[in-house]
Amino acid sequence: MREQAARERGYRPRGGRPCTSAAVSKMPASSGDTTVARLARAKAARLPDAGPSRPKGKIDTCVIAELDDGDTLTCTSGLRVRFIGIDTPELQQAPFGAASTDGLAAMLPRGATVNLERDIVLTDRYQRRLAYVWYRGQMVNWQMVRQGWAVSYPYGRTQRYTQLRYAAEANSRVENRGLWRLNAFGCRPADFRHRKC
Numbered sequence: 001m002r003e004q005a006a007r008e009r010g011y012r013p014r015g016g017r018p019c020t021s022a023a024v025s026k027m028p029a030s031s032g033d034t035t036v037a038r039l040a041r042a043k044a045a046r047l048p049d050a051g052p053s054r055p056k057g058k059i060d061t062c063v064i065a066e067l068d069d070g071d072t073l074t075c076t077s078g079l080r081v082r083f084i085g086i087d088t089p090e091l092q093q094a095p096f097g098a099a100s101t102d103g104l105a106a107m108l109p110r111g112a113t114v115n116l117e118r119d120i121v122l123t124d125r126y127q128r129r130l131a132y133v134w135y136r137g138q139m140v141n142w143q144m145v146r147q148g149w150a151v152s153y154p155y156g157r158t159q160r161y162t163q164l165r166y167a168a169e170a171n172s173r174v175e176n177r178g179l180w181r182l183n184a185f186g187c188r189p190a191d192f193r194h195r196k197c
Helices: 003-008 022-026 035-046 096-107 140-146 162-174 178-182 189-193
Strands: 059-069 072-075 080-083 113-117 129-135
Touching: 059 096, 059 129, 080 140, 096 140, 096 178, 129 140, 140 162, 162 178
Parallel strands: 080 129
Antiparallel strands: 059 072, 059 113, 072 080, 113 129
């Protein structure tokens, strides 16, 4: 809504500032560009855009034997690991599940040694280890969201790095990265599992 229309409806600028954002007004409008899209881009531009710099919790190591899907891997020890705080399309959500797994494979080669950072809850109901996965100084959980191969997914009391993941998702969505480009998250993975879409 334009500032003049807002004033006519009785709205007042917050703190005396103009209703419109300078960042939005300076953005070039593309064909079919909407005010909502411009506002979303402006909001994403203000969000942090860097992942965690180092683990904060206890670390275990794992040598990757197999990537089960975009958010689960198996170590050579037989330990199955579920990435904390992210959710990827199920393999049944073709072709999105396979694309997400390929995105993870591009980051984590088979045979790589990764660090597994624990949080409050150690395992899920399938007895998979819940972990923030670190490889070459980067958190893969955050990278998966930032590259558009996963969405943020709160898991019980495991809340470390939550705001960074939500910011990564907002930035990725606005930039149309990875699966956002294909509208793969029109039905979020959790909703697909619960047959909501």
